[in-house]
Every structure is written in structure tokens, then in C-alpha cells.
């Protein structure tokens with residue numbers, strides 16, 4: 001847990017808890033024992049603390065925060081113990097020093113880091129604040145502005161930046177441990193008072209109050225309903241106003257508030273969920289543990305529309321040589337220009353500027369209209385628009401042209417992967433890769449396996465997600481897959497609520513107050529109402545193929561709202577046309593304002609269809625939208641489309657703007673309590689018997705019947721009982 005070794009003068013304490021040397025109770029105990037041993041041994045003149053396996057420490061053991069014996073509690077006193085040592089203590093930082101790991105280093109009198117090391121106080125990202133005196137020591141060392149930035153954002157900083165900030169005393173390219181021992185020997189006998197951060201004053205700013213007031217406004221704006229950033233801010237403010245010991249007391253109080261908040265639990269669940277989904281499995285028994293990815297040395301993207309451009313940008317950023325293909329020269333040139341603009345922008349954002357992205361070299365990024373150029377690629381991502389016939393035509397061509405082992409990916413948000421694969425001779429190599437717009441920004445990659453998709457293809461797509469710095473989530477093939485399938489009932493409820501008497505801005509407000517970055521109507525205006533309209537026409541739900549005599553508000557015996565179709569028929573496609581559910585300052589405008597035309601239109605629509613307008617309160621808006629989405633989630637789990645609730649939650653957090661501090665829809669359902677979710681769905685379903693999305697799923701009912709088990713046990717009920725569902 002921590003190994004103690006004594007050299008001639010320097011004692012070495014090595015934190016040892018693979019894979020990241022998290023500070024569990026046992027590690028902390030061993031660290032304390034090592035410090036006491038070194039203190040008691042007169043031949044030891046200095047101490048060096050480092051971590052096993054080239055990593056200092058990723059901080060307190062996060063799992064410990066939800067266990068009855070919390071692991072982090074003893075850390076603050078140990079950091080104090082390090083600092084008060086009469087023998088110099090040097091931290092040798094390799095790999096990462098994060099959270100409590102960095103706080104340990106801040107207790108040391110000297111810090112030396114490898115130039116590839118990263119440091120940070122990311123507690124805010126898991127709903128906490130640095131609780132081992134870090135909020136009090138860091139501002140004393142690097143000043144309030146830099147400390148506030150690190151603590152309220154949780155960003156990791158590279159060693160070079162840490163050196164500039166004064167966070168470390170030295171960086172080295174070679175052996176950090178040897179350099180730290182040399183430093184420890186060098187400083188033996190030097191006064192330690194000036195090296196004890198708790199004794200230093202917080203560096204003054206000429207306008208501290210004004211600076212803090214402005215900083216608070218920024219923190220609140222970025223927090224988006226999340227508590228931790230503001231409490232982090234308050235802890236740093238305490239460092240500017242109070243002596244060290246009082247600041248520490250304040251830090252502990254604030255830490256307690258966060259620890260007992262549901263938000264910390266949700267964010268920590270999200271942290272582990274994101275890691276859990278890497279261990280993918282399919283119902284047929286394929287899994288991450290046995291499947292190996294194949295290398296992707298060269299890739300191709302077909303289609304340079306909005307999605308294709310973003311995907312090309314991702315691949316270039318991941319340093320994968322690439323062929324970008326369009327159907328004709330006009331579209332190719334348009335696409336090439338747009339890609340270049342995106343890449344220039346991305347290069348500006350990256351450290352080192354444009355040189356870091358090699359996109360002017362045709363050997364790395366080639367634009368073509370010639371399918372023959374795809375002969376030697378290892379992977380193709382088709383990103384043309386959502387049209388089955390077109391996609392099948394392309395896959396048929398790819399199957400003939402590409403080399404036998406090439407992975408054939410389709411970027412689709414709903415279409416049937418098996419049908420697309422049927423156009424090829426290699427269905428085992430066909431897989432869905434559903435990117436989210438803008439593809440070079442959004443973290444989610446939904447990876448959809450079809451009936452014939454091989455485990456190697458899934459492993460390769462997961463490996464690609466990692467290379468693109470995305471979160472890959474493996475799901476099964478059904479209409480809309482996981483994300484959009486859960487979104488359909490949510491949007492449907494939002495529109496039904498308008499029919500019944502609500503307004504777009506009222507529905508959006510409720511969901512934005514809940515924490516969504518953008519409500520359903522603003523989102524629909526942003527994405528373009530024509531996208532769904534085209535899909536509904538393809539499904540025969542509206543448009544010329546709709547059989548004559550179909551009731552306006554019913555399809556296949558179920559309730560249907562033609563409202564979005566009627567808006568499209570008026571040319572109201574959303575932001576792009578300057579009108580949609582809202583009005584905008586111009587076509588392509590971004591500022592949504594309520595549109596009196598729409599209110600009038602809704603009122604006439606209700607009159608036409610004999611709908612009595614009623615007042616709908618916030619609770620009903622929230623419950624009908626969220627619980628119908630969650631209900632679909634239970635159906636998805638029961639069908640084996642996703643292998644656990646974590647998958648659904650990771651998809652929603654990373655692709656649909658679900659507030660991370662609420663842990664994802666399924667985690668949220670578990671915090672609301674499944675009996676309550678069920679009771680509400682039953683109530684709404686009774687009121688709207690023609691809406692299947694409100695009819696409680698059999699799996700949800702089952703879980704309530706077995707006593708509302710914790711989320712991590714849900715799937716076990718399914719495997720035992722699925723045949724009876």
C-alpha cells in the first residue's frame with residue numbers, strides 16, 4: 001500500500017495501489033506509518049514520496065466516498081503531518097498527481113516533476129472540492145487567479161505549465177526519482193519554515209474583492225446547476241479572508257455539504273459508468289475481454305456534409321491518414337473548404353498551433369471523388385444523409401472495392417444496420433458508428449452491432465472511439481438505437497403537452513431548469529425540423545404516402561401529433577429558416593424568441609381538433625417528458641439492446657446534454673425511486689391510454705415488484721426473469 005525504504009540519508013515512501021495509486025485507507029495508514037518511521041530514525045535526514053509504476057497518485061479512492069468507512073477523512077491531517085516534518089520532504093511527481101495526490105505533494109516542502117506529468121485538483125468534476133487543505137495551500141503557492149481556475153474547473157495542467165505557475169520547483173526529462181533524491185540530499189539542513197505553505201500569506205491582488213466578484217459570476221455561469229464549482233469558489237475565497245486553520249475548517253464544512261449532496265453521488269456514478277462501458281459485451285457472448293481490435297492505419301470518410309466534415313476533423317486530430325470522398329467535384333470543393341476552416345480553428349486551439357495538425361499534406365488528408373482511392377483503407381465511415389437506398393448503394397460499392405478486412409462503418413442515427421449490411425459481401429465487417437453533431441466536439445460515439453457484426457469489428461470501433469478521444473458505447477440494432485429511441489417519447493410528450501395547452505418556452509424552461517443545456521423545442525429548432533419530417537415521411541406517417549382518410553391525430557391506433565409536420569409545411573424548419581417553434585432574428589439566427597404566430601396557430605389547432613386548453617404545471621411537464629424517456633430505457637434494457645443502465649446514462653450525458661450532476665436518466669430514476677416513477681407513469685397512462693410511451697414497461701414493473709433494488713442489481717433480475725417479462 002506504501003513501501004518504505006531507507007537509503008543512506010533519504011527515506012523513500014512509495015505509494016502503491018495499482019492502477020493509479022488511489023489513496024485508500026490502507027495507503028494513508030502506510031503513508032502515516034512511513035512518515036513516523038522516518039521521523040523516528042536519526043539516520044534519516046530527508047524523505048522522498050513517490051508513486052509506484054510511474055504514477056504519483058490519482059487522489060483519494062473515489063469508491064471510498066460512498067462506503068461507510070470513508071477513505072479520504074484522514075488525508076488532511078496526514079498532509080499537515082508531512083508539512084510539519086522537521087526533515088525535508090520532497091515529492092517526486094511522475095504520471096499524475098491529482099486531487100488528494102496533489103494535496104499530498106502540496107504538503108511536501110519541495111516538488112519535482114517529470115516533464116510528461118500532469119497535475120490537477122479535479123474534485124469538482126466528481127461533485128466535491130479538494131478536502132485535504134488543497135483549497136488553502138494552492139492559492140498560497142500559485143496565487144488566487146491560477147488556483148481558482150484549477151480548483152473550479154478541475155483541469156489537469158502539464159508539468160511545463162506547473163513550473164511556470166510555481167506549482168513545482170523543477171521539471172526533469174529523465175529519472176524523476178533520482179533527481180528527487182538528489183534534491184532531498186541537497187536541501188538537508190536548510191530552513192523549512194519558508195517551504196511550509198500553511199505559513200505563507202495568500203499573495204495579495206490590488207483588487208481582490210472585485211476580482212472575486214467577477215470570478216464568482218463566471219463560475220456560476222459555467223456551473224449550470226452544479227453545486228461543486230461554487231463551493232470550490234467559496235473555499236478559495238475563505239483562503240483570502242481567513243487564517244490558514246480557519247480556512248481549513250471552512251473547507252471541511254463545505255466538503256461535508258458536497259459529500260452529502262446527491263450531486264456528488266451522481267457525478268461519481270457517472271465517472272465509473274464511463275469506465276464500465278468500455279467493458280462491452282453482447283448477448284451472443286462477444287466481449288471486450290476476448291475480442292482484439294485490428295489496426296487502423298488509413299481511413300476514409302464518405303460524404304462531406306455537416307457530419308462528414310466533423311468526422312474528418314476528428315480523424316485528422318487523431319493523426320489517422322485519411323481519404324475524404326464526395327460524389328462530385330462541386331460538393332467535394334465545398335466540403336474541402338469547410339473542412340479546412342474547421343481544421344484551422346482546431347489547430348489554433350491546440351498547443352503548438354497549426355504545425356501540430358498535418359492537414360495540408362495530401363499523404364495524410366486526400367480529397368477525391370474516385371471510389372478507387374478507397375482500395376487500401378482499413379476503415380471507411382460513410383456519412384451521407386439518412387437514406388437507406390443511397391446507403392445500400394454505397395455499401396454495395398464498398399464491398400467490391402475495399403480490401404477484404406476493411407471495417408465498413410455507417411454513420412446513421414436510426415437506420416437498420418442489418419439492412420445496410422445486406423448490401424455487402426462482408427456483413428461481419430459492417431457496424432454503425434453514430435456520431436453526434438458537431439462530430440468533432442461531441443464526446444459520444446454510439447457503436448451499433450448488427451446480427452452479423454464480428455467481435456473484431458466492435459473492438460476496432462471501440463478502439464477508434466478511444467483514438468478520437470470519444471466515449472464509445474456499444475449497443476444493439478433497433479430503430480433509433482438507444483439515444484434516439486429514448487428521445488422519441490420525450491419529444492412526443494413535449495409536443496403532446498403543446499397540444500393540450502402548454503407553450504414551447506414553458507416546456508423548454510422546465511427542462512432547462514432541470515439541467516438540460518437546451519430544451520426540446522430549442523433543440524428541435526437547432527437540429528432542423530425537416531430532419532424528423534423526412535424520416536416521418538419515409539415511415540409513411542405523413543406526406544403523400546399517408547392513406548386517405550387517416551385520422552389527423554392518430555397513426556396505427558395510437559395518438560399522433562401532426563404539429564411538427566404542419567410547421568414544416570409552412571416552411572418553418574427552425575433556426576435555418578428563421579422560424580420554427582420560435583422565431584429568430586433572421587434565417588440562421590440563434591436568438592429564440594416566443595412567436596405570437598405560433599400561439600395563435602396552436603389555439604386554432606386546438607379549436608379545429610376540439611382540444612380543451614388546460615393549464616399544465618411544471619411537475620407534469622417534467623414527469624411526462626422524463627419518465628417516458630426513462631420508461632423506454634427500461635424497455636431497451638429488457639430487450640438486451642444495451643447491457644446495463646450505465647450505457648444509457650453515459651449516452652445521455654455525453655450525447656444529449658443530460659445534466660451530469662443528475663447522473664443520467666436511469667440513475668435519476670433510481671434516485672426518484674422506481675415505485676414513484678411507476679406510479680406516475682400509471683397515472684399518466686390512464687389519462688392518455690392511446691400513448692404507448694406512457695405505458696409502464698414490464699421490466700420497470702418487475703423491478704418495483706421485487707422491491708426497488710439498487711441500480712447495480714437491475715440487470716440480474718432481467719437475466720433471471722426475462723422469459724417471464
Ligand SMILES: CC(C)(COP(=O)(O)OP(=O)(O)OC[C@H]1O[C@@H](n2cnc3c(N)ncnc32)[C@H](O)[C@@H]1OP(=O)(O)O)[C@@H](O)C(=O)NCCC(=O)NCCSC(=O)C[C@@H](O)CCCCCCCCCCCCC(=O)O
Nearest residue numbers: 022058059060061062072073099100122130131132252275
Ligand atoms: C487518473 C486518471 C487520469 C487515469 O486515467 P486513465 O484513462 O489512464 O485510466 P482510467 O480512468 O481508466 O483509470 C484506471 C482505473 O483506475 C480507477 N481510478 C482512477 N482514479 C481513481 C480514484 N481516484 N479512486 C478510485 N479509482 C480510481 C478507474 O476507475 C479505473 O478503474 P476501473 O475499474 O473503473 O476501470 C483518471 O482515472 C482520473 O481522472 N481519475 C480521477 C482523479 C480524481 O478525480 N481525483 C480526485 C479524487 S477525490 C480526492 O482526491 C479528494 C481529496 O481532495 C481528499 C479529500 C479528503 C476528504 C477529507 C474530508 C474531511 C471532512 C469530511 C469528513 C467526513 C467524515 C465522515 O463523514 O465520515
